[in-house]
Amino acid sequence: MPELPEVETVRRGLAPVMEGARIARALINRPDLRWPFPPDMSARLTGAKVERLRRRSKYLLADLDRGESLLIHLGMSGRMLVSGDPLGRFVHAHPAAEKHDHVVLDMDNGARITFNDPRRFGAMDLLPTTGAEAHPLLAKLGPEPLGNEFSQSHLVEALRGRNTPIKSALLDQRIVAGLGNIYVCEALFRAGIAPTRKAGHIAEARVAGLVPIIRDVLSEAIDAGGSSLRDFRQADGELGYFQHSFDVYGREGDACRREGCNGQIRRIVQAGRSSFYCRQCQR
DNA sequence: CTTAAATCCTGGTGGC
DNA sequence: TGCCACCAGGATTTAA
Secondary structure (H helix, E strand, O other): OOOHHHHHHHHHHHHHHHOOOEEEEEEEOOOEOOOEOOOOHHHHHOOOEEEEEEEEOOEEEEEEOOOEEEEEEOOOOOEEEEEOOOOOOOEOOOOOOOOOEEEEEEEOOOOEEEEEOOOOOOEEEEEEOOOHHHOHHHHOOOOOOOOOOOOHHHHHHHHOOOOOEHHHHHHOOOOOOOOOHHHHHHHHHHHOOOOOOEHHHOOHHHHHHHHHHHHHHHHHHHHOOOOOOOOOOOOOOOOOOHHHHOOOOOOOOOEOOOOOOOOEEEEEEEOOEEEEEEOOOOO
């Protein structure tokens, strides 16, 4: 499921074919995803030039030359497929339309971008480019984990006094934006912190240590091209491979990978989500 | 205020 | 072979 690294991978795949190109045709196949599309979305997109494709947390923002930006969220099963790209890097001819192809953007450079999302937890909206950060979906987001605002002091202060498990706190997008279930599990493993530990009861030095670990986990995943668990695919339609290097996620019952540890990975459920961890290594 | 639980959705899986 | 229960989970909404 697309977390920050996967969304960044999609952005990097889409940017070369979208930036500087105009949307020649916008096909909207249904009235909504998770929420209704904005009024006249097709008309507001048609003819617009994409100046820049940005990312904020797990959201993509395509800045148009009309003062509006297209916000895109992949939800948990959303995919962006590119075909017919004039740069010749992606898949060649346009494939036949598939079930759950909800939005199709034909660019004036010949590229076609298809948004496919079986579970429809994704979203699209149009918002003013100026002040985009005030959009309801963006306004309460915490700092970017790979940016300077995500500091050790920020995390320590954000978790102080919190009675919720550290696992849930790191999934809270107001504390840090972009982490999902996979990378929270992986970061806690590397930090040696049990997911059940109350966020406000962890020694400050250990909390501070989470900051560079979170950065490393996300950076490595981006470098690996994002993961491709289940139905997620990279923007170019190829499956990724980062899932092979998870230490704990999805490894219930398997041996802990830490050298010298003979523990096995456990799965517990917190707030309705699976947490994977090693009881020997994480306290 | 904080925290927990319910909600949305479809495809895949396992049990019988 | 089919039917059904269950699970995956990001972000919001509702409840406590």
